[in-house]
Amino acid sequence: MRKEDQRFFSVLILLAFLLLLLFLAAKFPLAGTAVEEDSMETETAESEDADALSDAYEKAEKTLTLWCADPEMEAYLTQCALDYYKETGTAVRLEIQDPLNYAEQIYEESIVEEGMLPDLYLAADDELEALVLLGLAAEKPEEAEEADLPETAKKAAELRGTSYGYPLYFNTPVFVYLTEAFEEQPASIQGMLDFISENDLPIEVGNIVEWDADDEYFDFAFVGDCFSFSDEEKGHLSVTRDDALFEKKLAYLKELTDSITIDAETVSEGAVVSHLNHAATASAVIDSDDLSQLSVPYAVLPLIPLDETLSMRGAAVTGLLLLNGFSEQQEAAAEFAQFIAGQERDKIHELTPHFSVYASENTDGDAAVAFAAYENAEPMPHSMDSDDFWKSLRSEILKLF
Secondary structure, three states: OOHHHHHHHHHHHHHHHHHHHHHHHHHOOOHHHHHHHHHHHHHHHHHHHHHHHHHHHHHOOEEEEEEEOOHHHHHHHHHHHHHHHHHHOOEEEEEEOOOOOHHHHHHHHHHOOOOOOOOEEEEEHHHHHHHHHOOOOOOOOOOOOOOOOOHHHHHHOEEOOEEOEEEEEEEOEEEEEEOOOOOOOOOOHHHHHHHHHHOOOOOOOOEOOEOOOOOHHHHHHHHHHHEEEEOOOOOOOEEEEOHHHHHHHHHHHHHHOOOOOOOOOOOOHHHHHHHHHOOOEOEEEEEHHHHHHOOOOEEEEOOOOOOOOOOOOOEEEEEEEEEOOOOOOHHHHHHHHHHHHHHOHHHHHHHOOOEEOOHHHOOOHHHHHHHHHHHHOEEOOOOOOHHHHHHHHHHHHHOOO
């Protein structure tokens, strides 16, 4: 056969093959395309279902009211309300309130006729005694013991042997350092200072360690193991202090001020986080919530010792879901509270900067470290006069700066 004929037949065969491929592609679409289309259809259906659920919830009569003064919890509590409506048909009204005079707002709405009282509300554990004495916190219904709940959370919800609320989330101080500054994790504050005195850091920093020295919550982290509290006497906080240990702590902090520069009037909690993000400090004591704001390579630890003999221990704030003692729907409110604390606990850190109080939700990463710090922390005192202690501590620490 001549070469021209061979080329002609080769072209015909190629054309026939291409036509066959086009026919097969039209008749049998690629599996990947079908999967992609199915996925898009599923996402569209889920979106439409979510919109329909939201519309139905908005139109439904609200039979329970939930108050919260923490805007960062709004997305989470909104999701809880939607999920509860989907499961039970009960619609819960969520209202975000001003944190200023929050307890007074609840009380005023609870005692007046035709008041829009909350059937349940979120509050910090350090407000518990005031809320109990005002009649705003009903005793928690008896339930099976929560093995997943640490003692810190149980103590936070308890006043003089009685449990009042459902612990949901926590805040506690943690230690953070820039991994660009330290190849190995620091063993103590003094260990960092000794290392830096003998070695140059890979990066240039302004401070070795910082914290908001004008906030007693962070100051307490350095001296927390010097104190123990009791609120057995109604309306009064009994404080026991290890004076010898406290004086050692103050002496160490005084020496520390020779190595670092902290202006208590300007270094706020937000400023410390900003300094970390801009490598202006090599390490810091920050709140566990602030981890969500860090944008630089970092590592987090529970509070590290000051030196070989002096340890650190922070305070813990626990967010409690409380039943209003004035509500006539306490049973229904308790069912919703149990739903949130039970079925919705896995969404807390997903939708807020907070970490859940439940051990099973904090098994790795930053969550595990923050939870370890929480387990070792001192629950915030409940007593109504506890502000006197915090003001006194702040005043004593500020003398050093």
